[in-house]
Amino acid sequence: MRDETVRLALPAAGDATERPISLAIVAMGGQGGGVLTDWIVQLAENHAWVAQSTSVPGVAQRTGATIYYIEAMPPLDGRKPILSLMPTPGDVDVVMAAEFMEAGRSILRGLVTPDRTTLIASNHRSFAIGEKIAPGNGIADKGAVTGAIGVAAKTEIIFDMNALATANGSVISAAMFGALAGAGVLPFSRESYLDVIRAGGKGAAASVRAFEAALDRVQSKSPEPATPPPPKAADNAPSPTAVDPRLAGLIARLTKELPEAVQAMSRAGLKKVVDFQDAAYGGEYLDILGKLHATDRSSGGASRNFAFTQAAAKYLANAMTYDDVIRVADLKTRSSRRARIEGELELSQDQVLQTTEFMHPRMEEVMGMLPASFGRWLGGRPRLLGWLDRRVNKGRRVRTYSLPWFLTLYVVGGLRGMRRGSLRHAVETAHRDEWLKAAAEAVQANYQLGVEILQCRRLVKGYSDTHSRGLSKFDKTLAAIKLVEQREDAADWARRLREAALKDSAGKELDGVIQTIRTFA
Numbered sequence: 001m002r003d004e005t006v007r008l009a010l011p012a013a014g015d016a017t018e019r020p021i022s023l024a025i026v027a028m029g030g031q032g033g034g035v036l037t038d039w040i041v042q043l044a045e046n047h048a049w050v051a052q053s054t055s056v057p058g059v060a061q062r063t064g065a066t067i068y069y070i071e072a073m074p075p076l077d078g079r080k081p082i083l084s085l086m087p088t089p090g091d092v093d094v095v096m097a098a099e100f101m102e103a104g105r106s107i108l109r110g111l112v113t114p115d116r117t118t119l120i121a122s123n124h125r126s127f128a129i130g131e132k133i134a135p136g137n138g139i140a141d142k143g144a145v146t147g148a149i150g151v152a153a154k155t156e157i158i159f160d161m162n163a164l165a166t167a168n169g170s171v172i173s174a175a176m177f178g179a180l181a182g183a184g185v186l187p188f189s190r191e192s193y194l195d196v197i198r199a200g201g202k203g204a205a206a207s208v209r210a211f212e213a214a215l216d217r218v219q220s221k222s223p224e225p226a227t228p229p230p231p232k233a234a235d236n237a238p239s240p241t242a243v244d245p246r247l248a249g250l251i252a253r254l255t256k257e258l259p260e261a262v263q264a265m266s267r268a269g270l271k272k273v274v275d276f277q278d279a280a281y282g283g284e285y286l287d288i289l290g291k292l293h294a295t296d297r298s299s300g301g302a303s304r305n306f307a308f309t310q311a312a313a314k315y316l317a318n319a320m321t322y323d324d325v326i327r328v329a330d331l332k333t334r335s336s337r338r339a340r341i342e343g344e345l346e347l348s349q350d351q352v353l354q355t356t357e358f359m360h361p362r363m364e365e366v367m368g369m370l371p372a373s374f375g376r377w378l379g380g381r382p383r384l385l386g387w388l389d390r391r392v393n394k395g396r397r398v399r400t401y402s403l404p405w406f407l408t409l410y411v412v413g414g415l416r417g418m419r420r421g422s423l424r425h426a427v428e429t430a431h432r433d434e435w436l437k438a439a440a441e442a443v444q445a446n447y448q449l450g451v452e453i454l455q456c457r458r459l460v461k462g463y464s465d466t467h468s469r470g471l472s473k474f475d476k477t478l479a480a481i482k483l484v485e486q487r488e489d490a491a492d493w494a495r496r497l498r499e500a501a502l503k504d505s506a507g508k509e510l511d512g513v514i515q516t517i518r519t520f521a
Helices: 033-046 100-108 129-133 143-152 161-167 172-183 190-198 204-220 246-257 260-276 279-298 307-320 325-332 335-345 363-369 372-379 382-392 403-413 423-445 447-459 465-484 490-503 508-520
Strands: 021-027 050-056 066-073 094-097 118-122 155-159 356-359 396-399
Touching: 021 033, 021 100, 021 172, 033 050, 033 066, 033 172, 033 190, 094 100, 094 172, 100 118, 100 143, 118 143, 118 172, 155 172, 161 172, 161 204, 172 190, 172 204, 190 204, 246 260, 246 279, 260 279, 260 307, 279 307, 279 423, 307 423, 307 447, 325 363, 325 403, 363 372, 363 382, 363 423, 372 382, 372 423, 396 403, 423 447, 423 465, 447 465, 447 490, 465 490, 465 508, 490 508
Parallel strands: 021 094, 094 118, 118 155
Antiparallel strands: 021 066, 050 066, 356 396
16 A cells, blocks of 8 residues: 555646546545535635535445535536536546545445546544444455555555544544645645635634645655554543552562463453452452463463463453443443543533433343342242333433433442342353363363363353353353364364354354264264
């Protein structure tokens, strides 16, 4: 991939041209595609050109980007031209993509052609819904797009415009406007572009900074990437516990008891566990991890860089930080979450944020919060449980930041002190211990098989129905591994089972591998 600036042989502003200049913009919600379109139209009209824009919205955020189309040209012999409403494959001068995969989709649509099109695209990724919901790694390969761009486009201007815009306090549309100016495909001066931005008033200063940074980058062909923004804390990331003094003693213990090769992963797991519950729970994490490391060491793990302990440090932490009602309520009421949403929406001080979320709790989730003995008692009375479920198992639209709902969620999130005595915790602990026992037994006879069993924990994630489906596939996978654990290639079969389970949510791939195993087991 390379950055390139090419001046096309276009007429000077105000001169006549026999055909309009056509531009297609593909952008997702929140990326300012409409603003960018208005800027380009205004730029053309400021020079007495005739310009027209249309848009076709996508289905939803990140399941389909909006396509904006612009045609512009000066009047010909005093007559206004008739302009097209939609881009025609093979007849587009400029394609601007606010996300890298959208550039690839533009190529597939035939909008980018090697004899005509200048492609301006940001090479950052905003993952599509299909990529996010895949049980395993569903991220599409951007390498195919990179290769196609070099063949499909006449001129390419590719860099991380999103990072550049964020570093300058603006949004990607301003950076893309600057890249368009730098490409030279429109016969207008730098000041003409800036006049359009400044006329916008609010937020113009930041937009000007992003515009000029992008323009300078294109014109200088600078190989240095834009300064990336500081990483945003995820809602479930270890928050204040990252510097909590309660962690100091636990980290000192970790450093003393575990080898250097596993300390980075173990420290991350410890912080996650303490953030989920408390320091005592972090001590339990280190107790379990220490026993697993002892098994690893006695199984020759030193010669394998303690791969078993490294996997245990990661997946044990994930198993101990399951998503329950308390966790969900806690995350939704964290100040870091609200700050992240406000930042993404670029709210000003005079604007008020309200979110409406859809919640659909099942009686199983509610029962899981109850004390273990009472929860089991209730689970043994199906008629009563069914009566309660009919009243609880309903979809609700919750205004998270309204006072009644926020207080409700805040109180539920504060019940973490009761969690370790709950039915859900008892179930999760029993399941976790059974999994770790299977891994510890396997690693003593087949080291890699033990590691593969630990990694099967990837199958269990999410909340409610998602968690149930993942847990079902996890149990099926471990049961199938039992059928092949005496074979020399048991680790390979365990890996195949796990990868098959991650491929589709329905589990058809997994069932196929299990059926194959049963033919020879």
